[in-house]
Amino acid sequence: MTRLEGKVAIVTGASANIGGSLAVGLAAEGAKVVCTDMAAEVAAAAAQRIKDAGGEAFAVTGDVTDPDHVDDVVAQTLDRFGSIDVLVNNAVWFNQKGLFTMPLEEYRRQLDIILGGAFLFTRAVGQVMIDRAVEGSIINVLSTAAWQGQPGNIGYSTGKSGLINFTRSAAMELAEHGIRVNGFTPTATQPEDPEILRHMAAATAAPGQYPMDFTAQFPMKRLPTPSDYVPTVVFLASDDSRMITGSNITVDGGATAKYWPWRPQQD
Numbered sequence: 001m002t003r004l005e006g007k008v009a010i011v012t013g014a015s016a017n018i019g020g021s022l023a024v025g026l027a028a029e030g031a032k033v034v035c036t037d038m039a040a041e042v043a044a045a046a047a048q049r050i051k052d053a054g055g056e057a058f059a060v061t062g063d064v065t066d067p068d069h070v071d072d073v074v075a076q077t078l079d080r081f082g083s084i085d086v087l088v089n090n091a092v093w094f095n096q097k098g099l100f101t102m103p104l105e106e107y108r109r110q111l112d113i114i115l116g117g118a119f120l121f122t123r124a125v126g127q128v129m130i131d132r133a134v135e136g137s138i139i140n141v142l143s144t145a146a147w148q149g150q151p152g153n154i155g156y157s158t159g160k161s162g163l164i165n166f167t168r169s170a171a172m173e174l175a176e177h178g179i180r181v182n183g184f185t186p187t188a189t190q191p192e193d194p195e196i197l198r199h200m201a202a203a204t205a206a207p208g209q210y211p212m213d214f215t216a217q218f219p220m221k222r223l224p225t226p227s228d229y230v231p232t233v234v235f236l237a238s239d240d241s242r243m244i245t246g247s248n249i250t251v252d253g254g255a256t257a258k259y260w261p262w263r264p265q266q267d
Contacts, residue, residue, distance in 0.1 A: 002030035003238045008081040010034045010073060012064050012121060013091035014046035016193040018141065018186060018226050022088055023047075025230030026237060027055035032081045036060045036073055036091070056081075064091040064117030070124050078128065085134055086237040087125045089118040090141040092159075098152040098209070107155045114159030115166065122170055126179060135178030137237050140167045144187040144252050152210040164248070171246030180245040182236050187252035188214040190223040216265040219254035 004026060011023040014035035020042075027033045027050040035050075035057060037043035043059035050057035060076055062069030077084055093113045095106055122138055129136040145153060146160035164183060171181035214223060232249050235241055250256060258264065 002028075003234060003240070004086070005030035007031045007085040007237070008034070008077060008083050009086035009088065009237065010036065010077060010084060010121070010125065011046075011088040011090060012036045012117060013141075014043055014059075016042070016045065017191050017196050018189060018229060019088070019090040020046040020049065021192070021226030022090065022141075022230060022233050023057070024049050024053070024055075025227070025234060026086065026088075027057060028053065028230075029234050029238075031086065031237070032056040034058060034060060034073060034077045034081075036062065036064070038063055038091075064121065065112045067120055070120045073121075074124050074128060083132065083134060084125050084128050085136045087121060087136070087138045088141065088233065088237075089121055089139070089163075091117045092141075092156070095155055096153045096208075097155065099154055101152075102155055110155035111159045111162070114156070115162050118163060118166060122166075122181070126170070126174055126177075129174075129179050130177050135242075136180070137241070138170070138174075138179065138181045139233060139236050140181070140183050142167075142183045142185040142248065144185060144250075144255050146185065147256050150210075152208060167248070168246045175245055180236075180241065182241070182244060182246070183248035184229070184233055184236060185248055185250040185252060185256075186224065186229050187255045188212075188218075188223055189229075190225050192225050192227065216263065217255075217258070219258050219264045222253075224251060224253055 009026045009031045013019040014023045023033050035043045035046035040061040047057040047059040060073045140163045143160040145157045167183045
């Protein structure tokens with residue numbers, strides 16, 4: 001039997017990079033998966049990857065900040081699969097701007113997607129778990145930018161940092177129901193999708209005001225790929241982590257542990 005056999009998972013922000021890979025990884029361990037995204041083609045592609053591999057999945061398109069969308073996802077999940085055991089809050093808007101370049105409305109929008117989306121989905125799914133006596137698992141995708149100060153990325157860094165204590169607070173409220181809430185921290189990631197690789201190459205060619213040399217500063221010999229994150233999220237989703245809540249597991253190749261002046265990748 002696979003580790004998530006019989007479980008049902010919702011993954012928000014099921015892009016071809018981290019979110020979609022986590023959805024596929026959960027399905028490979030036996031979970032039935034609901035893939036959501038703002039872009040219909042993105043959600044559909046993630047669900048199709050799962051079905052092509054022999055798993056069960058479907059896609060729902062919508063905005064995580066819209067309570068009606070959240071209610072629709074939950075209703076469709078219960079209608080199709082009958083339960084919800086796992087929620088992965090991964091929806092995000094990558095809008096890399098700084099203190100003086102970020103318009104206020106964009107800043108608010110970015111925080112609403114990261115924090116508001118997690119709030120709405122956690123509340124809705126948590127209520128279903130309570131009503132059905134499901135001792136489930138909620139996983140919030142953080143970032144090394146949540147733990148460090150990154151210039152030129154103030155909305156993303158602020159939102160991801162806010163998820164740290166959102167995770168702890170929600171974990172304390174839901175603990176009495178046996179529902180676990182944990183964080184998962186990835187870092188700069190080497191995509192496995194060729195289209196994302198092309199976008200990354202374009203961004204590297206025009207680094208902007210605050211150029212980032214992720215590879216040269218990374219303690220290990222390579223950046224992680226999305227597949228490197230799957231085992232940790234599967235663990236947090238499974239009953240193996242039944243006594244872990246309000247915590248965080250970091251998969252960053254030592255990036256946040258590194259002493260700041262050390263250059264691991266010497267020329």
